[in-house]
Amino acid sequence: MGESIVATAIGPNVPIYRMPNARHPFLHLANPTAVHEPLTFLVRERRAGWEQVYLPIRPDGSTGWTRDRYLRLAWNPYSVHVRMRAHQLVLMKRSRVVARFPAAVGRSVLPTPKGRYYIVDLLKQPDPNGLYGPYAFGTSAYSHVLYSFGGGPGQIGIHGTNEPDSIGHSASHGCIRLRNEDIVRLAHTLPLGTPVTIGA
Missing domain, CATH: 2.30.30.40 (SH3 Domains)
Incomplete structure (x- = not known):
């Protein structure tokens, strides 16, 4: 892409x-x-x-x-590709790989939905050491299991974490978790509207 x-x-x-x-x-x-x-x-x-x-x-x-x-x-020029079996998020610029980040994805009972989506919003978190780390992207994807979560509509996010040991595993409620230093890099790189492709 x-x-x-x-x-x-x-x-x-x-x-x-x-x-x-x-x-x-x-x-x-x-x-x-x-x-x-x-x-x-x-x-x-x-x-x-x-x-x-x-x-x-x-x-x-x-x-x-x-x-x-x-x-x-x-x-x-940017796009994001999530490879769930590899527990990896790949950042691309004009079809070239810029970086690969280890990621956590949804558990088997709360899977991360596959498909083509995009980044809808970016929220700087009030506590950079909190549940979602320093930043959270909202995407146009929604959980196929949860229709509400944490006061929201079950929207799939890409965010940091206060559970770094979960990175590299299927451990989330459907969102894509990254190391906090990696979500900071993406927050300073990706514009709203960036395509996000989630695949096996």
């Missing part, structure tokens, strides 16, 4: 349509998001005046169309 196109909302909400030129949207998404981050999408397909985007909602992999005039577009 080379460069991708990131779409950032430029107004207070973005109407989402099932097809280009549909008469009525089936969804409106607010900007900024509930965690005060810019509403951001990963572009899947382009047509004149329209963008098909991946949506940060259930079910996983949902897409919709919106007009160019609601978005600011930018190229992004």
